[in-house]
Amino acid sequence: MLREKSKLNQKEVQRASGLDQSRISRIEKGEIFPSDSDVNAFLSAIRVPVAKQYKEYLRTEWTHLTQPPYTHPDLEALTRAERCLKQIDSAFPDENERSPIRRQLDLYRAGLLRLGKFLQTLEHTVAFIGTIGIGKSTAISHITGLTVPREGGLMDRCALEVAGGRTTLCEVQLKPSANPRMGVIVDPQTEEELHTLVGDLCAGLVPSPSKPGAEDQRRGVPGEVETALRNMARLPRQRNTADPLRDLAKGARSSEELHAELCTLMNLPRRTRCEIWHDGTGVSEVEWLKRTFSDVNRARLEDVPLPRRINVLIPRNPFDTTFDVTIVDTKGIDDVASAIRPDIETRITDPRTISILCSGFPDAPNTVVQQVLRHLRDVGEAATLRDRVIVLVLPQNQQALDTMEDGARVESKEHGYEVRQRDAIEQLRRAGFDSPPPFVFYDAVADDPGGLVTAINHQIRHLRDSYVQQIAKIHDNISVLLADEERARAVAAQSHVLNQLAILTERHEFLPRRPRGAHVELVRFMRKDVHHGVLWASTRRRGLYSAFNVYFRLGAGAAMDARERSKQFFHGLEEFYAQWKADPTLEGASGLLDSVTSQLEFWRSRFLDACRRAGEETFRPALLEPSDHADKLWNSSEGLYGQGLPYRSLVADMFNSWFEDPNREDLHDDLEKRVRTAWKEEVIQPLRRLCQPELVAPEHEALH
Incomplete structure (x- = not known):
């Protein structure tokens, strides 16, 4: 990188530095580790401003924070934090000396260490949160490039299985991997919870005495869970034929007996394979992922356990970014009452996570998004609302063009987005949100996913900049104080x-x-x-x-x-x-x-x-x-x-x-x-x- 900026070739650097050209080549390829004299000779030869900066970087001794790589996007802020920490040490070498200034510097030290630790790692999570069928998985498939080039509808092209709701069985995480092949790793459901789910299913199948007014108090499991359990027992529904699971239930003398029969059919001891990798042959990686993800999500594979979480490992960053990003597709929210679940709480309160609150277009921000925002405000998560939330509005079927303004239809899709955003922000302000989070609109059919990717990168950068600015403020305060x-x-x-x-x-x-x-x-x-x-x-x-x-x-x-x-x-x-x-x-x-x-x-x-x-x-x-x-x-x-x-x-x-x-x-x-x-x-x-x-x-x- 440094030689390229100097516009010199290896032979010209060899003449100016005195280093052997083959040694220069091996150093640049990372085949050998350069000595101090090699580095000094190389940097003296290329003579560009960045070479001087790199020399300074090499000379800096890091004693409080771990030295970041030279390419780290927040190197300047981390270097400033390290220098401030050294300045604090030198200002009061006597540990026993106490004064108001010393106590303030101790406060600065604690802050710098906390801020520096946050900035050192580039790992961040982007969590998509929203109701069932809102379009989270579709948006994720498009921003990550996990779509297959085939004829058919939007859902047919997504590698992550989508079907209008009640499809994804559990939380899904998309992670960058050092493995050159794409893979799927299953975190299995606990044995206890699996048996409880089977028990719930059986309780809804075995007849029980009906009572007046109990028609809406049906037992059972969510549709996506029933589909998976049926497939594990090899009892899927068949068109135009009797339901094999209900036939089995009719012959059972009790729900306990049906439970035992289902577990036998599932062959649970055999279900031990939790890692599946593309072998590099046959169909493309994305086609393979589409088929494999569907099989795992619907529990069609006879040796794979019921998933508690599905991890998709990608041999690259999930999308174009300078950060190490993990994307989380949270399990869809059923209704407003279940908007704040333990897994959702974990995501929205994590200081490294950007929460993407997904809403449909006509009612944006919908009631679930508003409930999450109110919860964050009520529990004092001001930093989350300020730095770590995006409201993602997902229009469908050209809804933006049907937007009305002053009695007339909008002139364009973008105009519809502007009107809906203006009204949504005003709605949040009336609800007591003086500084509403940013809104992003994305129609998977009509919009370039690059705009959503840019918005996510901007929010991560905005979050990190808030830490950079705090370091700069502490630096200025220390300079004045001392x-x-x-x-x-x-x-x-x-x-x-x-x-x-x-x-x-x-x-x-x-x-x-x-x-x-x-x-x-x-x-x-x-x-x-x-x-x-x-x-x-x-x-x-x-x-x-x-x-x-x-x-x-x-x-x-x-x-x-x-x-x-x-x-x-x-x-x-x-x-x-x-x-x-x-x-x-x-x-x-x-x-x-x-x-x-x-x-x-x-x-x-x-x-x-x-x-x-x-x-x-x-x-x-x-x-x-x-x-x-x-x-x-x-x-x-x-x-x-x-x-x-x-x-x-x-x-x-x-x-x-x-x-x-x-x-x-x-x-x-x-x-x-x-x-x-x-x-x-x-x-x-x-x-x-x-x-x-x-x-x-x-x-x-x-x-x-």
Whole structure:
């Protein structure tokens, strides 16, 4: 690369450097590792500005961060972070020396290490999230080039199986691979969940006494799961013939007997092959992937287990990008009530993931997208809304051309996109989103997928630039802070701010009293939001169901409670920061305030995460492990289904009674202890370490 920029050939470099031409060739091919003298001679010979930069790169000693490759897109920011960290070390070589400036530099050090660690890796995930049949898989097939050149409709050309909904069995990940061949790796479903799914299927096949009003309380499994289980047992539906599975069910004396027969037909011990690779012969890789993916997704292969996740390994980046991108096609969302599942929560809160929230065109942003956005706002994920979300609108059948503006049809597809985006943004602003996420429109029939690829790359770059800008700000603050003429003014201003901050911290050492139990949100969700069939399936799994996980909901309730209880403290801090930033006498503390504001968002996120985990874990043993009270709760909840009764309300009442039973008070107390410990460890103690109590004035003077 360096020689090409100099426009010199190998012979000219050989004459200028004195190196043997064959050695130059072998160095450029990576066949041998050059010595220091080789590098110096080579760089001196080519004489271009980039050669000087490369020399500087080679001379830089990295002691805090791992040295990135020279081609790293954020090399400049990482180099700046490394130099700042060294500057902090040299400013206070005595570890025991304490001062307001030292404490601010410690805060900068923690920030630089966190920011640098994020930027060092180029790995990012792009997660497509949306309702069943919205068009996620179609869009992914096109932006990744996984389409086959054949006649027929759009769905026929996609390598990832698409058929208008209820097709994809599980989450799908597309990953770059060092293997030169394309492959499919299956993460198998657990044996326990497989047997539970078979049990759900059998429960819907074996006749049970019908009760008036129970017509809509049918047992069974989702359509795509039934298709896979039928194929595993070699009992697929046949056109114009009797259903072999229902014939088998008619002869079974019980659902347990049918369960055993199905598992025998599935030949589960043989299903051990989890890796399938293109052998390089026969059809093209994409044609092979189309056939293989469909076979795995529909469980047609006799030696492959039922997938929990399908990984498609591609011998390149999934699309044109400078980053190492994994694309995730999340399992489609059934309805608004299941928009926030544990797997979705994991994706939208991951700091390295760009979440693509998919919507149809006429109702963009649809109710599921709005629910996800509201959830992010309500749990305090401001950074996600700001940097890590794209709303992808997927028009079909030339819907954009049917858009009306001022009583007339739009003039073009692009005009339709503009009108729909304007209306959608206005809708979100009325809902309280002052800075809505970016909108991208993509019609798989009419639009070039390059526009969507560009938007994703731009969002990844935007996310990384937010970290680059924070490093630059810390660099500037350090330069000002360590200037001799600024030190005295900074010490006085920072001492005042830290003193006031310490007083505020001590006043909020303890969280306010718990306003409600973590179970309240779970019970509300059971009563009003979750589909009764999904609730039934969850009771059969003692709450561990992907579409409705009881423990995840308890964690969400605990986090919502913690956010409400800590709101006064964080809002109070924001108000005081605004006052302090506006006070000209405290200008010397400006950098400190910026750093604390950044760290507070980090500390608050860690606190809420700890509360979420506490809510999930505290009640899990009592509900999950066998016991008289837990067995009765789950069995009674399952048994009510299909009786023609108001199922959701009855189950919600039973769970509410279980949680409010005096025998469960110790569990609520344990959760409260864990929440208070998280508050102390994740928020109060970091602030105390920053303020250093020995430097805080004893009197609690009023904040100005």
